[in-house]
Amino acid sequence: MKLNSNLFVAPQGNDQSSGMSPSIADGSEGPLKSLAGARDRVRRLKNEAKLSGPVKVWFADGVYPITEPVVFGTDDTYPVTYAATEGARVIFDGGRPVTDWRDATLNGSAVWVVSVPEVLSGRNFLSFFVDGARRPRACWPKLKGPGVPQWLWIKDVPDIDVKTATLFQGSDRFVVQPTDFIAKENLTDVEVVVLHYWIDERMPVDSYDPETGLIVSRTLSRFALRDDFNSRFSRYYLENVKEALTEPGEWYLDRPSATLFYKPLPGETKESLRACLPLVNQFIKIIGDAENDRPVQFLRFQGLTFRHSDAHRITSSPLPRHMISGPKPLAAAAQSAVVYPGAIELLAAKNCAVEDCDLSAVGWYAFELGDGCVANRFVGNHVHDIGAGGVKIAGASADGPRHRRTGMNVISDNVIEFIGRVFHAGAGIIVQESYGNSIIHNHIRDTYYTGISVGWTWGYGENVCRDNRIEHNHIHQLGQGWLSDMGGIYTLGVQPGTTIGHNLIHDIHAHGYGGWGIYPDEGSSHIVIEQNVVFDCKTNCFNQHYGRENIVRNNLFALGGTALCSLGRAEKWFGFTFERNVCVSDGQPVWLGDYGSKLNTGDFFADHNLYTNRSGGVFHCREKVKTARLSQEQWQESGHDRHSLVGDPGVINFEQGIYEPNTLAEGLGIVAINLSDVGPRGREERE
Numbered sequence: 001m002k003l004n005s006n007l008f009v010a011p012q013g014n015d016q017s018s019g020m021s022p023s024i025a026d027g028s029e030g031p032l033k034s035l036a037g038a039r040d041r042v043r044r045l046k047n048e049a050k051l052s053g054p055v056k057v058w059f060a061d062g063v064y065p066i067t068e069p070v071v072f073g074t075d076d077t078y079p080v081t082y083a084a085t086e087g088a089r090v091i092f093d094g095g096r097p098v099t100d101w102r103d104a105t106l107n108g109s110a111v112w113v114v115s116v117p118e119v120l121s122g123r124n125f126l127s128f129f130v131d132g133a134r135r136p137r138a139c140w141p142k143l144k145g146p147g148v149p150q151w152l153w154i155k156d157v158p159d160i161d162v163k164t165a166t167l168f169q170g171s172d173r174f175v176v177q178p179t180d181f182i183a184k185e186n187l188t189d190v191e192v193v194v195l196h197y198w199i200d201e202r203m204p205v206d207s208y209d210p211e212t213g214l215i216v217s218r219t220l221s222r223f224a225l226r227d228d229f230n231s232r233f234s235r236y237y238l239e240n241v242k243e244a245l246t247e248p249g250e251w252y253l254d255r256p257s258a259t260l261f262y263k264p265l266p267g268e269t270k271e272s273l274r275a276c277l278p279l280v281n282q283f284i285k286i287i288g289d290a291e292n293d294r295p296v297q298f299l300r301f302q303g304l305t306f307r308h309s310d311a312h313r314i315t316s317s318p319l320p321r322h323m324i325s326g327p328k329p330l331a332a333a334a335q336s337a338v339v340y341p342g343a344i345e346l347l348a349a350k351n352c353a354v355e356d357c358d359l360s361a362v363g364w365y366a367f368e369l370g371d372g373c374v375a376n377r378f379v380g381n382h383v384h385d386i387g388a389g390g391v392k393i394a395g396a397s398a399d400g401p402r403h404r405r406t407g408m409n410v411i412s413d414n415v416i417e418f419i420g421r422v423f424h425a426g427a428g429i430i431v432q433e434s435y436g437n438s439i440i441h442n443h444i445r446d447t448y449y450t451g452i453s454v455g456w457t458w459g460y461g462e463n464v465c466r467d468n469r470i471e472h473n474h475i476h477q478l479g480q481g482w483l484s485d486m487g488g489i490y491t492l493g494v495q496p497g498t499t500i501g502h503n504l505i506h507d508i509h510a511h512g513y514g515g516w517g518i519y520p521d522e523g524s525s526h527i528v529i530e531q532n533v534v535f536d537c538k539t540n541c542f543n544q545h546y547g548r549e550n551i552v553r554n555n556l557f558a559l560g561g562t563a564l565c566s567l568g569r570a571e572k573w574f575g576f577t578f579e580r581n582v583c584v585s586d587g588q589p590v591w592l593g594d595y596g597s598k599l600n601t602g603d604f605f606a607d608h609n610l611y612t613n614r615s616g617g618v619f620h621c622r623e624k625v626k627t628a629r630l631s632q633e634q635w636q637e638s639g640h641d642r643h644s645l646v647g648d649p650g651v652i653n654f655e656q657g658i659y660e661p662n663t664l665a666e667g668l669g670i671v672a673i674n675l676s677d678v679g680p681r682g683r684e685e686r687e
Helices: 024-029 035-047 117-121 632-637 663-667
Strands: 006-009 055-059 062-065 070-072 080-084 090-093 095-098 102-106 109-115 173-175 191-196 199-209 214-217 235-239 251-254 259-262 275-278 284-287 299-302 305-307 342-347 353-355 358-362 365-369 377-379 382-386 391-393 410-412 415-417 429-431 438-440 443-445 452-454 469-471 474-478 487-494 499-501 504-508 516-525 528-530 533-537 542-544 550-553 556-560 565-567 576-579 582-585 591-593 605-607 610-613 620-622 629-631 650-653 658-661
Touching: 006 035, 035 055, 035 070, 035 080, 342 358, 358 365, 365 382, 474 487, 487 504, 504 516, 516 533, 516 550, 629 632, 658 663
Parallel strands: 006 055, 055 080, 062 090, 070 284, 080 299, 090 305, 284 342, 299 353, 305 358, 342 365, 353 377, 358 382, 365 391, 377 410, 382 415, 391 429, 410 438, 415 443, 429 452, 438 469, 443 474, 452 487, 469 499, 474 504, 487 516, 499 528, 504 533, 516 542, 528 550, 533 556, 542 565, 550 576, 556 582, 565 591, 576 605, 582 610, 591 620
Antiparallel strands: 095 275, 102 109, 109 259, 173 214, 191 199, 191 235, 199 214, 251 259, 620 629, 650 658
């Protein structure tokens, strides 16, 4: 006998029921109780050949506890939609309530304490939530203001010359000013968070010598402990410091006593506090058989809320073994915190979807597509308060099995905000080795690193990354002074067919060097970059490190901090063609070369552009930041911009991404830009 296509789930249900009715009163025919129970029910009906068409599993309003990841495998391949009933708020919650608070005193002020028995079995917690919002661990020094960093500085690193250390010359020990290290109790529970280059490194303390200031960590830093490429050692701060629990809203985990300390905010009471500790790191895992090319297919999750997951450090390394020195695990990933999985993870999945869902208070990445993921969708979701990054896509490299390659996925119309709250190098969206993806109409903001990153093969080596669309995204408020070497949109490697178009990018502010709007890095090649509006960047709006044969046309670049456009490395071929762009300076150089590039060597071609200086100054370029200016005449004599003009470009609305060219601009072939449709669309528009 074939069954109808609807099953029902409710918090008061029973996983031994049939799920055929939404009413509890229907007893054994009433609703199921959990996502795992619904999965198992569909699996049984499928195996018994009792399904005649697609299935919809409807969840009633309420909270559904998740105590371990719900895993879907190849046996679950069937057209099934797991969705919220119309008007219902369906919450899958990975946390357990924290109650039974007791009064105590710490550091001379009143706090609350509660026992955390999970710690006795080896569990650690990096996250603690109140009213669904992440609370900060007790740290030193304190922030200067909301989100505004304040740092300490490493004094010395044994056996390392800060002026000559190579990038991968990591260390497991360093010296600090004894007055900076305020921790006295439970030193091995203290984490030193080092920020340098484009990563943050969490280095738990193994020992500390108060006489010399020497800290020995249980991990080895990925990079040399220096502040970017400067002749000084790195910035850091301390986290989970008992003596630093002084500000309302902070918490501290005392592992030896399995006790959590919390300093309440004004108005909070022990009786009304809705606090929780996350017991899971992931909510859903869709895991096909990648080795035998048997993907899980046709699963869809719609209109659901996932909240409260934790994170633990993952110290495995994607780097070749010859680049790793020492027996200790590495403290960080090489870039973008890519070692951390998604709270919703797909591996060898095809034609699956997560749509119109809410993911918040997450410890790792929110969503991940791994090896062998093809034609999946992550659309219309709200991703916020995330420990690492928003979306991660990865697959087999060019020398890996073809059936493990990942591509043709859609990441669109999502809001991704407030990320990198634990692992600060998390990217809004990162596409590693993957092809043919559509990264469109997303709104990405409030990160400490890059907005969208595409590519994972440094230089000109063979790779899988190609034909990716990065279009109609709104990307802003990145960096915020935490990390360096970042871009609103960042690329790596040879990528024929990849397009970066119709994006609105602004407010990119790195700690040190970098902070670029569009950043083709390390061999980025054969990419078309057009119809973007980029403004308010710490360094340059457009920066190509090195690459070949990219096309940069009809963009609006404005108000770079150091210059408008730059080229990092001169090579023997054209790096890019730069035509019909509008460049608006406020006294900064239009062009800037860097570390050895000579802007007049012919390694790129610029013409038919329109330049203007809002401050009324003259057109100028620089081969280095501190070198003499090149005038417009000198620049044109070098072969660049022979038909370009300096003058009023027309009407510009930076915030809305609208540019209306005047006759002068139209004479150069420059066309209008209208980015009023960037960011997420409504459901009707995207369908």
